[in-house]
Amino acid sequence: MLNFIIRRSLLALLTIWALSVMSFVIIQLPPGDYADQYVQELLQGGWASGGAGAIAEEMERNLRREYGLDQPLFVQYVKWAWRMVQGDFGQSLEFQKPVRDVVGERLLMTVILAGTTALFAWGLSIPIGIYSAVRHHRIEDYTVTFIGFVGLAVPDFLLALWLLWMSFKFFPGLGIGGLFSPEYIDAPWSVARVIDLMSHLWIAALVVGTAGTAALIRVMRANLLDELHKPYVVTARAKGVTEWKLLLKYPVRLALNPLVSTLGYLLPFLMSGSIIVSVVLDLPTEGPLLLRALLAEDLYISATIVLLLGTLTVIGTLMSDILLGLLDPRIRIS
Amino acid sequence: MVLADTGVQAERSSALDREEEKVFVASQWRLMWWRFAKHKAAFFAGVVIILLYLVSFGAEFVASSDPSAGLVEHAYMPPQSIRWFDDGRFSPHVNGVVSARDSFTLKMTHEVDPDVKVPISFFIRGYEYEFLGIFKSDRHLFGIEGDESRPAPFIMGTDKLGRDLYSRIIYGTRISMSIGLVGVVVSLALGIVLGGLSGFYGGVTDTIIQRIIEILRSVPTIPLWIALAAAVPGDWSTLRIYFAITIIISLLAWTELGRVVRGRFLSLREEEFVTAARLAGASDIRIILRHMVPAFTSHVIAAATLAIPFMIISETALSFLGLGLRPPAISWGVLLKAAQNVQAVAVYPWLMLPAMPVVIAVLSFNFMGDGLRDAADPYG
Numbered sequence: 210m211l212n213f214i215i216r217r218s219l220l221a222l223l224t225i226w227a228l229s230v231m232s233f234v235i236i237q238l239p240p241g242d243y244a245d246q247y248v249q250e251l252l253q254g255g256w257a258s259g260g261a262g263a264i265a266e267e268m269e270r271n272l273r274r275e276y277g278l279d280q281p282l283f284v285q286y287v288k289w290a291w292r293m294v295q296g297d298f299g300q301s302l303e304f305q306k307p308v309r310d311v312v313g314e315r316l317l318m319t320v321i322l323a324g325t326t327a328l329f330a331w332g333l334s335i336p337i338g339i340y341s342a343v344r345h346h347r348i349e350d351y352t353v354t355f356i357g358f359v360g361l362a363v364p365d366f367l368l369a370l371w372l373l374w375m376s377f378k379f380f381p382g383l384g385i386g387g388l389f390s391p392e393y394i395d396a397p398w399s400v401a402r403v404i405d406l407m408s409h410l411w412i413a414a415l416v417v418g419t420a421g422t423a424a425l426i427r428v429m430r431a432n433l434l435d436e437l438h439k440p441y442v443v444t445a446r447a448k449g450v451t452e453w454k455l456l457l458k459y460p461v462r463l464a465l466n467p468l469v470s471t472l473g474y475l476l477p478f479l480m481s482g483s484i485i486v487s488v489v490l491d492l493p494t495e496g497p498l499l500l501r502a503l504l505a506e507d508l509y510i511s512a513t514i515v516l517l518l519g520t521l522t523v524i525g526t527l528m529s530d531i532l533l534g535l536l537d538p539r540i541r542i543s
Numbered sequence: 544m545v546l547a548d549t550g551v552q553a554e555r556s557s558a559l560d561r562e563e564e565k566v567f568v569a570s571q572w573r574l575m576w577w578r579f580a581k582h583k584a585a586f587f588a589g590v591v592i593i594l595l596y597l598v599s600f601g602a603e604f605v606a607s608s609d610p611s612a613g614l615v616e617h618a619y620m621p622p623q624s625i626r627w628f629d630d631g632r633f634s635p636h637v638n639g640v641v642s643a644r645d646s647f648t649l650k651m652t653h654e655v656d657p658d659v660k661v662p663i664s665f666f667i668r669g670y671e672y673e674f675l676g677i678f679k680s681d682r683h684l685f686g687i688e689g690d691e692s693r694p695a696p697f698i699m700g701t702d703k704l705g706r707d708l709y710s711r712i713i714y715g716t717r718i719s720m721s722i723g724l725v726g727v728v729v730s731l732a733l734g735i736v737l738g739g740l741s742g743f744y745g746g747v748t749d750t751i752i753q754r755i756i757e758i759l760r761s762v763p764t765i766p767l768w769i770a771l772a773a774a775v776p777g778d779w780s781t782l783r784i785y786f787a788i789t790i791i792i793s794l795l796a797w798t799e800l801g802r803v804v805r806g807r808f809l810s811l812r813e814e815e816f817v818t819a820a821r822l823a824g825a826s827d828i829r830i831i832l833r834h835m836v837p838a839f840t841s842h843v844i845a846a847a848t849l850a851i852p853f854m855i856i857s858e859t860a861l862s863f864l865g866l867g868l869r870p871p872a873i874s875w876g877v878l879l880k881a882a883q884n885v886q887a888v889a890v891y892p893w894l895m896l897p898a899m900p901v902v903i904a905v906l907s908f909n910f911m912g913d914g915l916r917d918a919a920d921p922y923g
Contacts, residue, residue, distance in 0.1 A: 224758045231767065238774035362905045364856045366863065367898045370882060377889040481763035485860050489883070499766060500864060503773035511773070515766045522763045 213534050221527045228519040229293070232512040233286050293516070299509030303502070308509045312495065312517065318388060319494040322487075323479040325410050326418040330475070334422045335468070338429025339461060345434060353426065360423030365482075369416045369489040376412075388413065388492050413490055417483040421475070425468065432464035466536055471529060477521035575841055578918040585914020588907040595904055599716040603672040606710035607686035608695035610873055612670070616642045617705030618651045619891050623697045625663060636660040637687075637696045663696055664688050700893040702881055711873055712897050718874035719855055720904065722789055726854035727847050729793035734800030735843070741801070742808025743831065749805075756798045764795045768857065772866040781872040788867050792857045796850060803846045807839035841919040849912035852905040859901050875901050 280288075292299070298308035341353040388409045389402070396402055436442065437460055445455050480495070487496030495514050502510035566574070580586055598605050623637045639659025645652050667688040671681040687693055695707040702708055741752040768791055775787045811817060820830050861867030862876025863883065870877060878897035882888050888895060 220754065220757060221761075223754070224761050227758050228762060231762075235770045235774065358909070359906070362852065362909050363902050364860060364905070366860060367879075367901065370879075370888065370895060370898070373885050374888050374892055374895065377885070378892075477763065481765050484765050484769065485864065488864060491885075499769065500866075503770060503866070511770055515770050518763050518766050523761055526761045 210534065214531055217527055217530050217534075221523050224523045225520055228516055228523070229290055230286070232516040232519075233289060235515060236289070236508045236512045237282070293513075298513040301502075301507055301510050303505050303507045303510075308513050311510060312498070312513055315493055315495050315498055316517075318492070319480050319483075319496075320476075321406075322388070322410065322413060322417065322483060322492065322494055323476050325414040326421070326479050326483070327475050329411075329414045330418040330422040330425055331468075333418075334425035334429055335465070338426045339433060339456070341426065342430045342433035342437060343456070345437075353430075357423040357426045360419045361427075363419075364485075365416060365420055366485040366489050368419055369486045372412070372416060373489065413486070413492055416490065417479060417486050421479065421482070425471075429464060429468060432467055433460055436460035436463050467533075469532065469536065472532065475525075477518065477525040481518045481522065571841075575918045579914050582914035582917060584910045585917075588910035588914070591903065591907040592911060595716060595720055595900075595907070598713060599720045601674075602714050602717050603674055603680075604682060605684050606707075606713040607669065607683050608707045608710045609670045609672075610706060610711045610714045611871060613701065613704040613706035615705055616651065617693075617697070617701050618703055620651075620653050620697050620701040620705070621891075622700040622708075622893050622896075623655075625696065625698060629660065635663040637663060637698075640693075661687055661693060661696070699896050700891070702878075702894065708878070708893065708896060711878055712875070712900060714873045715875045715878055715897065716900065718785065718868065718872060719858060719876070719901070722785070722792075722858045722874070723851040723854040723904075723908070725786075726789045726793045726796065726858075727851050729790060730797035730800050730850060730854075731843070731847055733793065733797035734802075735804050737797075738801035738804030739808055739831065742805035743812065743827070743835075745809075745812075752801075752805075756801055759795065759798050762795075768792065768795055768861070769864065769866060772861050775866075777869065781868065784868055785872070788858060788861060789854075792854050792861075796853060796857075800843070800846055800850060803842060804839070807842055808835065811835050811838055841915075845912060845915035845919045848908060848915050851912075852908040855901065855904055855908070 296309065298312070300306075301308050301311050304311050337353060341350045344350045388406055390405050390409075439460070442455065442460055445459060446452075450458075483492075483494065484496035484499060486492075487494045488500055491497065495518070499511055499514045501507075502514070569577075579589075620640065620642070623640070625635055625637055627633065627635050629636060637660075639656040639661055641654045641656050643652055643654075644650070663685055664687075665685045667683055667686045668681045669683040669686050669688070671679060673679050686695055695710060697707055697709070699707075699709040699712065702711070737752050737755075741749045771791045772788060775784055775791075779787070817830060817834060820834050825833070858867055858874060859876035859879065862869075862874055863879045865880060865883075868874050868877050875897045879895070879901075882894040882897075
């Protein structure tokens with residue numbers, strides 16, 4: 210088992226390193242470098258008058274030296290990576306704040322949304338999956354399978370768009386989009402603000418979680434179908450155990466095993482999966498920030514978000530793998 | 544009586560024999576075809592996909608007006624319904640529309656005038672186009688003939704610039720449907736070469752390629768391809784952006800195909816017929832191309848079909864965010880970008896119509912892929 214954990218952890222480290230290279234490439238891709246952009250931003254902001262040109266040039270030189278921008282790419286990468294490890298993610302041009310603060314502000318909301326979505330996806334998919342498996346080959350099963358199929362196939366941002374329009378048309382009073390009513394957006398945390406958040410959160414979670422729920426229903430249904438016809442179920446039934454007790458006590462518990470293993474990566478997976486929906490619903494999460502930063506070429510923000518979401522996913526997957534290895538000995542041997 | 548009975552039985556069993564014989568002598572592909580055709584949903588989905596590709600091939604003919612031309616006074620016109628009968632006679636027409644600018648909101652308002660009937664005819668002469676760069680034509684499937692002020696029936700409404708949304712969706716079919724095919728070809732090439740190397744040679748090659756696949760699979764794709772797509776320079780030509788986007792999508796999507804190919808190679812490597820070919824002195828390339836590839840083509844086709852909807856959704860999502868293709872290119876995603884704004888959708892809901900073909904195409908590919916996967920192994 211220890212061997213398995215070590216092997217998995219090494220692979221995870223390798224993946225995070227590969228991710229950091231990709232994020233660095235993202236910073237390097239657009240023409241010009243950070244110093245150019247910074248000075249340009251300053252000059253646009255009214256610095257151009259008088260002798261500011263010389264000062265700007267001086268600043269550009271200083272910045273180049275500090276970030277090592279005049280050195281080979283390899284050195285630049287090492288310097289950048291070292292700063293990232295120390296928790297210095299650079300400076301945002303657009304917000305004129307450290308990237309850490311800008312990204313950090315939205316991290317809480319992103320985690321809350323992903324967590325709610327995960328709860329929602331699990332709470333819905335397990336009972337529906339069980340029901341669908343028990344009603345195998347009947348109209349209820351076909352209905353669930355079909356809805357699940359559509360839920361998987363329809364892109365979630367289109368679903369979000371459609372829901373937005375429906376709510377506009379039929380419930381004009383219901384504020385959909387955003388996570389807070391206007392009066393609470395900048396308010397400090399209070400009980401009223403939490404209640405307001407709850408009333409907005411469920412619809413966002415519903416949209417973000419559709420595809421995941423559909424996928425989980427399929428997994429749960431397939432797992433349970435595998436178990437339902439095993440001899441131990443027949444034995445228990447022959448002994449007169451009531452149908453519900455029998456179902457929940459034996460096959461469902463076994464069928465849940467593979468689902469438990471998805472716990473680790475579901476959260477980070479939802480965090481990056483919700484990016485496009487968040488843009489449509491205008492949620493204060495990392496998704497719209499990433500899009501805005503990419504369009505404004507605010508490169509340190511985009512690189513940080515990509516690396517952050519990636520690292521969380523890798524760690525989550527590692528945790529799931531280890532959990533699954535603990536649950537199922539066949540996996541750690543192969 | 545007894546005699547007659549055995550006679551019937553003999554007849555029955557010989558009918559069964561004939562039936563069985565047909566199965567025995569049928570080629571592998573024929574068996575697959577029978578199996579696929581039995582899968583009603585998959586078969587129907589296949590027909591829908593063929594229709595979609597026909598539309599994208601002949602977009603100029605199917606569209607009823609120039610997708611990039613529009614009149615400002617037609618801006619944001621709601622979809623017009625076609626009336627098929629006039630006084631009990633078959634005479635398809637749309638009602639006339641009186642457009643005016645609201646002096647208070649400055650929006651265009653469109654009043655339907657039920658007394659004016661604009662006839663719709665089929666195979667009409669409309670705007671001129673050059674079909675596939677080969678010959679010029681001005682034939683269109685249907686439309687309004689000889690009316691300069693109203694080039695199309697506007698069955699799906701118009702956009703901000705008064706362009707016919709129906710014609711634009713038809714043109715969008717070309718990019719949206721082809722990007723799936725081109726993307727799958729690129730992914731397949733990567734998947735077959737790398738998956739094949741991995742599965743056929745095994746050892747260190749296999750380990751390295753497997754690690755690469757594992758890394759790519761555990762990386763969250765959405766933030767990464769959004770970031771990569773944003774780095775595509777905006778001043779590139781449409782064609783260059785098209786290929787850049789396709790390659791970005793494929794680079795992150797080939798791993799599943801690579802996994803399928805590798806799995807097939809691994810299981811076939813141990814088969815007797817491969818050993819026999821090796822003993823007979825066949826080269827590696829000959830063994831792969833002549834003996835192994837035909838044995839798993841059907842599985843790869845099924846996997847590739849299931850990969851196409853992912854490509855279509857990816858392109859739509861990227862263009863929807865404004866990071867993929869940009870106007871004047873027309874794809875379903877580019878058209879949907881007009882619906883990104885909630886306020887616009889609330890007032891002009893038909894801007895969401897380009898989502899329909901996306902959903903239809905994605906569902907069809909999924910159903911057909913499922914059917915192909917079942918049919919891929921006709922002996923199973």
